Amino acid sequence: xxxxxxxxxxxxxxxxxxxxxxxxxxxxxxxxxxxxxxxxxxxxxxxxxxxxxxxxxxxxxxxxxxxxxxxxxxxxxxxxxxxxxxxxxxxxxxxxxxxxxxxxxxxxxxxxxxxxxxxxxxxxxxxxxxxxxxxxxxxxxxxxxxxxxxxxxxxxxxxxxxxxxxxxxxxxxxxxxxxxxxxxxxxxxxxxxxxxxxxxxxxxxxxxxxxxxxxxxxxxxxxxxxxxxxxxxxxxxxxxxxxxxxxxxxxxxxxxxxxxxxxxxxxxxxxxxxxxxx
Numbered sequence: 001x002x003x004x005x006x007x008x009x010x011x012x013x014x015x016x017x018x019x020x021x022x023x024x025x026x027x028x029x030x031x032x033x034x035x036x037x038x039x040x041x042x043x044x045x046x047x048x049x050x051x052x053x054x055x056x057x058x059x060x061x062x063x064x065x066x067x068x069x070x071x072x073x074x075x076x077x078x079x080x081x082x083x084x085x086x087x088x089x090x091x092x093x094x095x096x097x098x099x100x101x102x103x104x105x106x107x108x109x110x111x112x113x114x115x116x117x118x119x120x121x122x123x124x125x126x127x128x129x130x131x132x133x134x135x136x137x138x139x140x141x142x143x144x145x146x147x148x149x150x151x152x153x154x155x156x157x158x159x160x161x162x163x164x165x166x167x168x169x170x171x172x173x174x175x176x177x178x179x180x181x182x183x184x185x186x187x188x189x190x191x192x193x194x195x196x197x198x199x200x201x202x203x204x205x206x207x208x209x210x211x212x213x214x215x216x217x218x219x220x221x222x223x224x225x226x227x228x229x230x231x232x233x234x235x236x237x238x239x240x241x242x243x244x245x246x247x248x249x250x251x252x253x254x255x256x257x258x259x260x261x262x263x264x265x266x267x268x269x270x271x272x273x274x275x276x277x278x
Contacts, residue, residue: 004086004115004137004182008206009231011084012051016278017264018223018232020052020208022090022239023074024059025067029244031252035063035070040077041253042243046260047082052115052235054208057091075111087114088208088235092141092186094119094126101129108133115139117186117208124173134180137206142174142198143167145188145211167194171201184208189236192221199226210237212263219263223270232276236267 012018023042025035032038043053055074060067078087089111093103100118107116115137118130130138143153156163167187174183185202187195189211199207207226212219219236226234242263246255271277 003135003180005206005231005233007084007114008051008086008137008233008235011086012232013278014084015048015051016268017049017051018234018236018267019050019260019264020054020086020088020235020237021046021050021242021260022054022056022210022237023243024056024239025063025070026059026244027063029240029247031247031249035060035067036073036077038243038252039070039074042256043074043078044081045253045257046242047078047085049257049260049264050085052086052088053078053082054088054090054237054239056239057089075113079112086137087112088137088139089113089116092117092119094121094141096122097126097129100126104129104133108136115184117141120170120174124170124177131177131180131183134182137182137184139184139186139206139208140170140174142170142185143187143191143194145190149188149191165194165197168197168201171198171205175202175205178205184233186210187226189218189222192218192225195222196225199228203228204230204233206233206235208235208237210239212236212238212241219266220270223267224274227274227276232271236263238263 030038060071089107107113117139153167154165157166157169184206186208187198189209242259245259246252
């Protein structure tokens with residue numbers, strides 16, 4: 001299995017997990033000062049409980065070159081100790097085609113990520129350079145969890161039939177372009193109704209669901225809204241709720257494992273109640 005969808009399904013079943021841990025290092029919150037050391041401890045403690053790790057690029061870029069070196073060391077460590085876990089770059093890159101060629105090259109060739117979040121504001125066509133990486137996951141930012149998301153994402157689009165919110169239109173467009181089976185969507189957990197609408201427009205596409213935990217997203221409602229008819233095709237993302245479960249140097253990794261295990265168990269309880277046990 002080499003394609004993104006196959007890799008995601010394989011590791012999800014192997015670890016019985018839909019958990020994606022966001023690695024968002026904040027020196028003001030970390031239990032230890034070194035970013036690479038912090039990430040290594042989190043990864044070592046949780047690698048058997050997750051389907052994906054998701055480094056969030058701005059947190060590393062904000063630290064300058066030391067942050068990027070820490071990201072490089074983090075990627076190398078994940079590849080060494082958890083080679084089957086999906087490595088997802090969260091940067092929501094997006095621009096016109098020629099720039100996207102370089103974004104895609106950077107994320108997939110230079111950094112070697114398995115998947116990346118992207119921004120389609122310049123139009124679906126602008127993402128073609130990403131789509132050409134047929135074995136990589138292209139996760140389009142669709143409906144975000146921030147309070148003001150609706151200012152743009154809920155604008156109604158008339159595509160020749162009945163009007164629909166832009167995020168629903170985008171989900172349908174993504175499904176149409178999914179010729180390589182490698183496109184997914186980002187939909188925040190704070191809006192389960194919108195998530196259900198997106199799933200209806202995009203059967204077969206993996207959905208990354210951030211916002212569980214610190215952002216107040218409802219786990220059960222979001223999970224049931226996002227489940228696909230075949231494989232679950234869902235990644236439940238938690239960052240601060242796991243990585244900062246403790247800020248004590250003596251037990252932060254252990255507490256991160258406990259938080260990740262608890263989230264995995266909660267997800268699996270919902271799956272079982274839905275008749276979808278592993």
